[in-house]
Amino acid sequence: MxxxxxxxKKFKQNEAVKNLNMFIEKGEIxxxxxxxxxxxxxxISMMSSLVEPTGGDVRFNxxxxxxxPAPLRKIVGMVPQEIALYDDLTAEENMQFxxxxxxxxxxxxxxxxxxxxxxxxxxxxxxxxxxKFSGGMKRRLNIGVAMLHDPELLIMDEPAVGIDPQSxxxxxETVKRLNEERQMTVLYTSHYMEEVEFLCDRIYIMDQGNLxxxxxxxxxKQILSAEKTISIKTHRLNERFIALLQETPTIxxxxxxxxxxxxxxxxxxxxxxxLIHLAEEAELELSSVDIKNPTLEDVFLHLTGRALRD
Amino acid sequence: MIGILLSKLKMFIRNPxxxxxxTVMSIVFALVMGGSNLEGNIQIPAxxxxxxxxxxxxxxxxxxxxxxxxxxVDEKETVEEEISNGRAxxxxxxxxxxxxxxxxxxSPNAGTVEQMIQRAYTKKQRQEQILEAARTSGTMEAxxxxxxxxxxxxxxxxxxxxxxxxxxxxxxxxxxxxxxxGFALFFVIYTIGYNVLPILTDKKDGLWDRMILSPVKKWxxxxxxxxxxxxxxxxxxxxxxxIFRYLVGVDFNGRFAETLLLLVPYVFAIVALSILIxxxxxxxxxxxxxxxxxxxxxxxxxxxxxxxxxxxxxxxLMLSKINPLTYGMExxxxxxxxxxALEELMYPVSILLLMGVVFMGIGIHLMERRHV
Numbered sequence: 231m232x233x234x235x236x237x238x239k240k241f242k243q244n245e246a247v248k249n250l251n252m253f254i255e256k257g258e259i260x261x262x263x264x265x266x267x268x269x270x271x272x273x274i275s276m277m278s279s280l281v282e283p284t285g286g287d288v289r290f291n292x293x294x295x296x297x298x299p300a301p302l303r304k305i306v307g308m309v310p311q312e313i314a315l316y317d318d319l320t321a322e323e324n325m326q327f328x329x330x331x332x333x334x335x336x337x338x339x340x341x342x343x344x345x346x347x348x349x350x351x352x353x354x355x356x357x358x359x360x361x362k363f364s365g366g367m368k369r370r371l372n373i374g375v376a377m378l379h380d381p382e383l384l385i386m387d388e389p390a391v392g393i394d395p396q397s398x399x400x401x402x403e404t405v406k407r408l409n410e411e412r413q414m415t416v417l418y419t420s421h422y423m424e425e426v427e428f429l430c431d432r433i434y435i436m437d438q439g440n441l442x443x444x445x446x447x448x449x450x451k452q453i454l455s456a457e458k459t460i461s462i463k464t465h466r467l468n469e470r471f472i473a474l475l476q477e478t479p480t481i482x483x484x485x486x487x488x489x490x491x492x493x494x495x496x497x498x499x500x501x502x503x504x505l506i507h508l509a510e511e512a513e514l515e516l517s518s519v520d521i522k523n524p525t526l527e528d529v530f531l532h533l534t535g536r537a538l539r540d
Numbered sequence: 541m542i543g544i545l546l547s548k549l550k551m552f553i554r555n556p557x558x559x560x561x562x563t564v565m566s567i568v569f570a571l572v573m574g575g576s577n578l579e580g581n582i583q584i585p586a587x588x589x590x591x592x593x594x595x596x597x598x599x600x601x602x603x604x605x606x607x608x609x610x611x612x613v614d615e616k617e618t619v620e621e622e623i624s625n626g627r628a629x630x631x632x633x634x635x636x637x638x639x640x641x642x643x644x645x646x647s648p649n650a651g652t653v654e655q656m657i658q659r660a661y662t663k664k665q666r667q668e669q670i671l672e673a674a675r676t677s678g679t680m681e682a683x684x685x686x687x688x689x690x691x692x693x694x695x696x697x698x699x700x701x702x703x704x705x706x707x708x709x710x711x712x713x714x715x716x717x718x719x720x721x722g723f724a725l726f727f728v729i730y731t732i733g734y735n736v737l738p739i740l741t742d743k744k745d746g747l748w749d750r751m752i753l754s755p756v757k758k759w760x761x762x763x764x765x766x767x768x769x770x771x772x773x774x775x776x777x778x779x780x781x782x783i784f785r786y787l788v789g790v791d792f793n794g795r796f797a798e799t800l801l802l803l804v805p806y807v808f809a810i811v812a813l814s815i816l817i818x819x820x821x822x823x824x825x826x827x828x829x830x831x832x833x834x835x836x837x838x839x840x841x842x843x844x845x846x847x848x849x850x851x852x853x854x855x856x857l858m859l860s861k862i863n864p865l866t867y868g869m870e871x872x873x874x875x876x877x878x879x880x881a882l883e884e885l886m887y888p889v890s891i892l893l894l895m896g897v898v899f900m901g902i903g904i905h906l907m908e909r910r911h912v
Binding site: 275310375 | 542543544546547550551554555744745746747749750751753754755756
């Protein structure tokens with residue numbers, strides 16, 4: 231459906247996106263994962279024809295959109311990271327405004343407004359001005375507005391950022407339902423790996439403008455198939471223990487928190503006796519030691535050496 | 541485009557505070573600063589200690605003095621009371637051959653009143669001397685002399701015209717018009733500026749991107765925003781002028797319709813200037829900082845706060861030539877105060893239209909290039 235070929239964007243000295251290659255097939259939910267500043271928003275702006283790339287191409291149904299963006303624009307619904315709504319208008323008036331600019335009028339506009347407000351659970355609040363909405367309600371309306379013209383491709387730029395867990399779950403469920411019921415293709419960007427893990431069939435991971443991994447969830451987690459993650463909890467972590475862990479050659483990585491330390495070690499090694507020995511040496515009492523399955527967060531950590539939300 | 545205009549109108553009706561604030565401020569400032577002229581003549585309580593003074597040429601002369609109204613009172617104490625209560629700056633007590641001036645507040649008006657009364661007494665004495673000379677020579681009857689004298693006064697052999705010259709160009713100053721036009725043109729910069737600003741915020745908030753992806757053309761988005769800003773700016777000045785015309789009673793010297801028509805190029809130029817400012821800044825904070833600096837500077841060197849004619853600095857006068865407000869004031873003063881025909885105002889109108897086109901072109905180009 232849509233393909234990015236060696237897509238590059240430079241802003242003066244800063245290369246925001248470097249030779250990005252990715253594709254999205256019709257009907258799938260694709261995740262674009264990366265920390266803040268990874269280049270996700272720039273990539274989707276180029277993909278949706280809002281920003282002109284410095285190099286490379288965006289192809290929609292095998293045709294470049296750089297000179298002819300109209301066919302793509304017709305089928306795209308955009309959910310920007312910002313709340314792109316008029317605060318002084320009601321939910322219904324916002325819907326009608328965006329419906330009108332998509333040439334919806336009369337009964338068709340009314341029907342779509344009712345339908346979408348119902349889908350996003352804001353029918354009851356349709357007469358309320360947006361400035362009085364909670365963060366979660368604004369986010370839902372932000373998504374609803376993008377769905378008014380029945381887009382085939384929904385591009386969502388961190389649509390659930392900064393909201394409460396209930397609203398986030400509602401949004402994720404709505405996106406999943408849209409995909410299942412209407413076969414709507416979705417590109418979902420986030421720096422929350424749980425969202426992407428829950429929603430997406432395939433995932434692209436970006437960092438500092440580079441694509442660092444891509445594939446299905448399972449394929450990406452395979453990157454860590456040779457390693458395992460061990461979470462060690464204590465009542466009070468001390469520096470001596472962390473130093474001992476870091477000095478141990480079989481431990482690949484050590485991430486220390488306040489009361490918890492996470493280490494990554496080769497899968498075949500049994501670390502329990504060694505950990506108990508190190509704890510005794512550091513005069514530390516362990517609360518628990520858990521072996522975890524690798525998550526996307528671990529993959530990101532493995533690939534970049536830092537956490538997704540850093 | 542209609543959809544954008546309708547939504548903007550709806551938002552305006554729902555939240556008209558900025559519009560109301562700037563409209564009210566324009567009216568209040570114009571009333572307060574130009575108020576002295578609106579109150580009409582300066583009131584002077586006058587008591588005639590000798591009835592003959594009231595009925596003589598002195599009394600007649602008082603009726604002809606412009607800008608001052610002499611109110612005859614029956615008691616001398618009334619004059620003193622009016623002044624001590626602050627209801628009058630100055631009062632007078634007239635006797636047959638001299639007068640007494642009672643001054644409550646030292647002001648230029650006291651000096652002017654004294655001069656005028658002095659002049660009336662001089663005139664009276666001169667007439668009396670003529671009559672006396674005629675009576676002594678015995679050539680004519682006193683009544684015949686008086687009749688001849690009155691005839692001569694109405695049809696003088698020659699007349700003298702006085703004009704003032706302080707600079708190379710003569711200019712007329714009317715504080716009512718000046719403050720009304722000055723403050724209306726000054727405050728409308730804010731109203732228009734804050735209506736153009738949403739282009740910047742809409743772009744930052746992603747609203748603009750949403751519209752770009754829709755079938756709406758980009759030029760329609762710009763035109764809708766500009767038409768709306770123009771409409772609100774024009775509406776503000778229209779309301780102010782209507783209030784002054786029909787409630788305060790400023791008659792615009794019979795050129796009210798022309799004044800409203802000639803506002804169009806100025807409002808257009810200010811919309812374009814706001815686009816340029818929006819194109820120059822990176823965010824709302826910068827816009828909020830820049831707009832007052834530009835508008836106040838424009839008002840100062842454009843003659844909104846004081847007549848441009850009193851500015852002597854060559855640099856400021858040169859800067860005023862690239863200031864839309866200068867031409868806005870020139871047009872409105874030209875129409876209402878000097879009574880120029882529309883053809884005579886084509887030069888400042890053309891300059892404003894040219895400024896509008898140039899500012900808008902540069903502003904939109906900057907916004908598009910920087911994708912702000």
